[in-house]
Amino acid sequence: METTATHTIDGKPVDGVEFFDVINPATASVFARAPDASRAQLDLAVRAARRAFESWRAVPAEERRKILFGFASAIRAQQQGLAQLLTREQGKPLAAAIREIDGTAARIEGLAKFELTPETLRSDERGRVVLDYQPLGVVGAIAPWNSPLLLGVQVAAQALVAGNSVILKPSPFTPLATLKLGEIAGKTLPRGLFNTLSGGNELGRWMTEHEGIDKIGFVGSVATGKKVLASAAASNLKRVSLELGGNDAAIVLADADVDAIAPQLFWSAFVNSGQRCMAVKRVLVHESLLDRLGAALSRLANQVKVGDGLEPGVELGPIQNRPQFERVLGLIEDAVRRGGRALAGGAALDRPGYFIAPTVITGVAEGTPLVDEEQFGPVLPLLAFSDVDAAVSRANATRFGLGASVWSANPQRAADIARRLEAGTVWINSHGGSVPEIPFGGFKESGVGRGLGLMGIKSYAEVRVLHLPL
Structure with a gap:
């Protein structure tokens, strides 16, 4: 030792x-x-x-x-x-x-x-x-x-x-x-x-x-x-x-290209096993894209290699500590009890260490702790919307205000929506990242x-x- x-x-x-x-x-x-x-x-x-x-x-x-x-x-x-x-x-x-x-x-x-x-x-x-x-x-x-x-x-x-x-x-x-x-x-x-x-x-x-x-x-x-x-x-x-901390929302509009954005969204949420203050913590997706985006993110979650960070090829490691590991598992279990459905993951891996399978969940809504709180782990809830104004209001209805993003084939329309979001940093068709020369912080x-x-x-x-x- x-x-x-x-x-x-x-x-x-x-x-x-x-x-x-x-x-x-x-x-x-x-x-x-x-x-x-x-x-x-x-x-x-x-x-x-x-x-x-x-x-x-x-x-x-x-x-x-x-x-x-x-x-x-x-x-x-x-x-x-x-x-x-x-x-x-x-x-x-x-x-x-x-x-x-x-x-x-x-x-x-x-x-x-x-x-x-x-x-x-x-x-x-x-x-x-x-x-x-x-x-x-x-x-x-x-x-x-x-x-x-x-x-x-x-x-x-x-x-x-x-x-x-x-x-x-x-x-x-x-x-x-x-x-x-x-x-x-x-x-x-x-x-x-x-x-x-x-x-x-x-x-x-x-x-x-x-x-x-x-x-x-x-x-x-x-x-x-x-x-x-x-x-x-x-x-x-x-x-x-x-x-x-943050509870960053990503708003995916109906015109977004699911195949193009899914990998970006996935890594914006799951990098460092979701243990990132500016990670995407919830996705508000237009109802017409919910099933397609859920399937695309689930495929990625099932393909990613999870393991000891010193093993070759590992892409995601464990939760850093036992209290956080138990908290994230509790949020997942609570969401499932409330009617949520895990499209991928949903449980701890059967191995030593604090590993949770990358998890994508649908069928949850505001009022669920997984949606309302900062999970800080490898689990992402998807929430459908039909009206953009309502999606903006839902994105803003949180005590957090670190980051947010808007995803659309029309960057100008996305920018107009971005200006309505109550967050310290808002991205268009990307999410996360900071550089020394640009201020960063939260509402x-x-x-x-x-x-x-x-x-x-x-x-x-x-x-x-x-x-x-x-």
């Missing part, structure tokens, strides 16, 4: 005082142990990050960019080892893990190209008014378990570009690759700038309460995001950015603020208005 993982504090490896088990979801067995940070270790990390911040904030943007590009290169240099570790702890296929490592490096590079520069708001006989951006200080980044490196570094990179220092906490379900990333950071970034600590929910609470942390960037569930927001407000009113309970792009980086700075003489 591997027990070599360490925290990184002030650029140095720090052993755990206590440890917790890490489970391979493809086998449901413990394969490693990770260090469980103490409150004293968090205090050490905060002090180290504060010292590093005072130096980093004065580093010119171009020099920061070169340093961060060096960090990205160092990550790519260890891509294979990081990917193997990520697959073992998260479950995703090795090819997907390699893409995540590459995407993590690309996130750093893409965000590092931005620079916060002063903006002149007024310049006349009354004088000049200039808006400038000042870094906040120490940022606590709390990452989820579905794409732990990509999403943890996404928060951290925005903070670093804006001139802050970082303490990154991975999910206790997937701590190992992030801790290895901390080792890389310790060797390539200024000392104390990028600290990594692993631990459970208690460590997350300590971070949100800590008065030495100036902002929390959190990616995860709505329920936990609400707790983060409340805790941060109760301590030192620290700034908070939240990228939370309603799907988040607070926007990440990525210049807008995201600005959210990791304080805005100062300067009234200056002409």
Whole structure:
């Protein structure tokens, strides 16, 4: 069993005082142990990050960019080892893990190209008014378990570009690759700038309460995001950015080409075994296409290779952890009890690990938890509609608002419908994906603020208005 993982504090490896088990979801067995940070270790990390911040904030943007590009290169240099570790702890296929490592490096590079520069708001006989951006200080980044490196570094990179220092906490379900990333950071970034600590929910609470942390960037569930927001407000009113869950609707119009869109829709829903905040979570399809689309998606579900992510050719891995595995199975069973019909899948696979067969369900409607909640697993409900206006209303009738999409042979008509959807991102004839230069976030309970792009980086700075003489 591997027990070599360490925290990184002030650029140095720090052993755990206590440890917790890490489970391979493809086998449901413990394969490693990770260090469980103490409150004293968090205090050490905060002090180290504060010292590093005072130096980093004065580093010119171009020099920061070169340093961060060096960090990205160092990550790519260890891509294979990081990917193997990520697959073992998260479950995703090795090819997907390699893409995540590459995407993590690309996130750093893409965000590092931005620079916060002063903006002149007024310049006349009354004088000049200039808006400038000042870094906040120490940022606590709390990452989820579905794409732990990509999403943890996404928060951290925005903070670093804006001139802050970082303490990154991975999910206790997937701590190992992030801790290895901390080792890389310790060797390539200024000392104390990028600290990594692993631990459970208690460590997350300590971070949100800590008065030495100036902002929390959190990616995860709505329920936990609400707790983060409340805790941060109760301590030192620290700034908070939240990228939370979604219940993304895809609206398929009557003129859509089923054969052409079915593979895109399938992978938009099932990539990473459905464990993706921006995945398609429900499909509203015109009644004339329901049977054809259901058959096409079911064929794909039955053909896809599910298994251990380290096995050759595997396309979908397991659910990452037992609680989520049991939750998704419960949603499927509840939907079937309510009259739903599984066109494909519908049950766990008869093998070790947290595997659920890719599942397509019809005969369900709003009011069913599978439809109303975020399933975050390999199951997709199809719901028929006859009236487009009603479909838009149904798509919007949710507390979530992360993403949505419209599928049609008429892109202009689809665009008109897209403008009526209450979501942070709406796609036409595609669904999902984000890039460093374009802001991403959600309406309603799907988040607070926007990440990525210049807008995201600005959210990791304080805005100062300067009234200056002409």
